[in-house]
Amino acid sequence: MKKFYISAAFFAVVALGSTVPAIAQKSKVIGDEAVAAAGLAERKLDNVAFRVVLTTEWFAERDGEAFNRSVETFTAVQPDRFQSISEVNGTRIETIVVEGRTFRRTNDDEWESVATPPIKRAGSQSTTLRFGAFEGGAVFPAGNGKFVARGTIDGQEVTQYETRKVLADSTPGGSARVETSQVWINNDGLIVRKVTEQQTTGEPRFMRSVALYMYDNIKVEEPILPVREN
DSSP states (O other): OOOOOOOTTSOOBOOTTOOOOOOOOOOOOOOSHHHHHHHHHHHHGGGSOEEEEEEEEEESSTTSOEEEEEEEEEEEETTTEEEEEEEETTEEEEEEEETTEEEEEETTOOOEEESSOSOOOBSTHHHHHHHOOOSSOEEEEOSOOEEEEEEEETTEEEEEEEEEEEEEOOSTTOOEEEEEEEEEEETTSOEEEEEEEEEETTOSOEEEEEEEEEOSSOOOOOOOOOOOOO
């Protein structure tokens, strides 16, 4: 059975038709409340129906205007129904997978059935795909996560945590990226919101992503294909 893994660390559906490069990683285990809670919430996504909308912006300077922006939506109804919508530079690409059958359209064009599911994987690896692979691919957590506050989002009681890590290139002269994430988890242990910022050391350029998760009335239906005349 094919499964699509979603990581709230940096959610993004991998570019359609692309594969994710293999990344050799080594990481230290951090046994604190924040990291444990976030990890458990991410694993719960394997067994629930959900939709997540991710807005990602890239900035040349932290307080400047965004020079690039994308909006991506991923819907999962386990075990075998998925929908991906990517909107970049005015182009909208939608893909639906239902029981192994894959359908795709661009903007408002007609649906087409495609032979191979273009969605390979989704999750934190797409962060590397977006920013360029580190040759070493090492991941080193930088200090423990922490509890931030209790509050409410859309009427839900949530607990806010912060986690921080460094993605470091282990090759000589390699750079590093500092990633800080704020995650809000409801009383059912599900992620409601996640905000992630990532910056390369020594450079002003950085990325911010905001992921909003929904769990009510989630459906993925097979599209109606056009009737083609011979």
